[in-house]
Amino acid sequence: MGDGADGAPDARVVLLGPPGAGKGTQAQVLSQRLGVPAISTGDMLREAVAEGSDLGGKVQGIMASGALVDDATMAEVVRERLGKADARQGFLLDGYPRTLPQAETLAGILRDAGLSLSAVLLVEVPEDELVRRTLLRGRADDREEVVRERLRLYREKTAPLIGYYGERRLLRQIDGNRPVEDVAAQMLGVFGIEGIGTEGI
Numbered sequence: 001m002g003d004g005a006d007g008a009p010d011a012r013v014v015l016l017g018p019p020g021a022g023k024g025t026q027a028q029v030l031s032q033r034l035g036v037p038a039i040s041t042g043d044m045l046r047e048a049v050a051e052g053s054d055l056g057g058k059v060q061g062i063m064a065s066g067a068l069v070d071d072a073t074m075a076e077v078v079r080e081r082l083g084k085a086d087a088r089q090g091f092l093l094d095g096y097p098r099t100l101p102q103a104e105t106l107a108g109i110l111r112d113a114g115l116s117l118s119a120v121l122l123v124e125v126p127e128d129e130l131v132r133r134t135l136l137r138g139r140a141d142d143r144e145e146v147v148r149e150r151l152r153l154y155r156e157k158t159a160p161l162i163g164y165y166g167e168r169r170l171l172r173q174i175d176g177n178r179p180v181e182d183v184a185a186q187m188l189g190v191f192g193i194e195g196i197g198t199e200g201i
């Protein structure tokens with residue numbers, strides 16, 4: 001896999017961090033700059049719910065309670081999405097993987113394609129700020145007890161991925177408690193891209 005058509009490096013990136021850390025916003029910024037799609041499993045599932053598909057019916061109640069959708073269902077969703085043409089040159093995964101088995105599934109999907117991850121960006125934000133931001137967002141699953149459940153599951157199921165990717169030398173720590181453009185600049189720095197403004201985003 002060489003450079004993309006526009007000279008940007010291939011980027012196969014996982015955005016890791018608690019709910020409310022700003023991963024979705026940053027995924028949009030990075031997607032523009034790196035020329036690879038932002039793939040949010042949460043958005044995909046919300047679309048499925050809105051469409052009333054079989055998948056939507058299966059996940060609706062789970063999402064509303066703040067619980068995690070099972071790993072096998074998520075494996076199907078992600079395998080299909082990463083198989084699409086626009087993900088060939090790279091991708092930014094927002095919200096996947098969220099468990100160790102999901103990380104193994106992702107590694108397997110990439111291995112089968114002769115690929116590997118470029119980096120895992122860990123977006124760090126203090127917990128009181130997370131709760132504040134999430135409650136401001138006002139999404140259907142942003143009621144306080146649901147927010148707290150999502151944070152609890154993050155600590156229990158997702159935080160172990162920090163060690164997993166750290167051991168694999170893929171982890172890059174990003175200070176997410178900064179203005180959007182500063183966070184984006186830190187992330188772009190990981191890919192050797194500097195001095196680009198965020199105007200037009």
Ligand code: AMP
Nearest residue numbers: 041042062063067068069074095096098
């Ligand atoms: P998000 O938009 O990433 O906060 O995801 C919203 C909800 O979708 C989560 O609270 C889960 O119920 C579900 N979800 C999204 N991604 C995953 C995943 N990788 N594994 C399990 N559940 C997920």
